[in-house]
Amino acid sequence: MDKEALLTRYFSDSLTAEELQLFNQLLENDTKFKEQFEFEKDLKRAIKEKERIQLKAKLQDFETELKHKSTPKNSNYKAWAIAASIAILLSVGWFGYDNFFKVNYNELYSENFQQYPNTSYSITRGDIDNTIERQAFVAYETGNYQTAVDNFEKLDSSTKDYIDFYKAQAYLKLNTTDTAKPLFKKVISDNVEFVAESHWYLALIAIKEKDKQSAISYLEKLITDYNFNKEKAKELLDKLI
Known part of the structure; x- marks a missing residue:
């Protein structure tokens, strides 16, 4: 086109x-x-x-x-x-x-979406332990999202609960929201790390899908119960209501 x-x-x-x-x-x-x-x-x-x-x-x-x-x-x-x-x-x-x-949903999504930085797995240049997890996060940080997904899929998220969150992030970058959405929901239902952040990204997914009511619901929950991106969530909510 x-x-x-x-x-x-x-x-x-x-x-x-x-x-x-x-x-x-x-x-x-x-x-x-x-x-x-x-x-x-x-x-x-x-x-x-x-x-x-x-x-x-x-x-x-x-x-x-x-x-x-x-x-x-x-x-x-x-x-x-x-x-x-x-x-x-x-x-x-x-x-x-x-x-x-x-409401221009595409514009709202692109203005507010930012990939979440890797804060869970430390990568050092001198690290010779080339594990699958390291390969996954190296790919994630360098923008090789399909490689990141392939490696995240091999890991057991029950032992490292942050895996689902970063896997969902990689799927988002691949524009595969249908796969990312249940992963964020799982993070919330398991009540593990990144619950607040998952509400934010679920709100953005809802905006991308033009699901206004779901977006409002996630944003209101985020504002009421958490501090992550609270001011941004308020601004975004004002644009939707």
């Missing part, structure tokens, strides 16, 4: 799973594509902010006008006020209305 078309479909939130995988690969490997993406994202954000300011100003003008007018005594006043508000919203234009209120 043409790169320009790919960017257009991304910002209209209409990428297929295959197109999203290609998009992420280009974002990681094509410097010019990434620069164009960042430029268009910043431009879109600036346009949205301008529209938000314009909309707020129009609503404030409308409110001021109402305060200076005598309130009609008939029951049609409320309906008239609502109709006037809708007219103001429509005056912004369909493009402005759509961009102001629509």
Whole structure:
């Protein structure tokens, strides 16, 4: 697919799973594509902010006008006020209305997803013990996610409970969310290390899948019970509600 078309479909939130995988690969490997993406994202954000300011100003003008007018005594006043508000919203234009209120799930996901760093297995250059676990984490840290998955699958997660979490991370980088999701859920149900972090990544998966209610549920749980990414979770929740 043409790169320009790919960017257009991304910002209209209409990428297929295959197109999203290609998009992420280009974002990681094509410097010019990434620069164009960042430029268009910043431009879109600036346009949205301008529209938000314009909309707020129009609503404030409308409110001021109402305060200076005598309130009609008939029951049609409320309906008239609502109709006037809708007219103001429509005056912004369909493009402005759509961009102001629509949730772009792809954009929210890409803005908030970051691979979790390896904090569980120490890798040193002089280490001559080339175990499967070491091979898995070396592959994970160097971006060889399929190799990482292949080696994580050989390990017994019942003896090292952090394995499922990092395996899920590697699957996420491979855009295999259907496999990553149950692994994060297992971490939560087993109540082991990375429970809070798993709530965060499950929320991001739900956003990627456009499952708004599940995303809200995971974010609310994270905010209520844990401190990990709490402020980011609040910001993300505000954009979804």
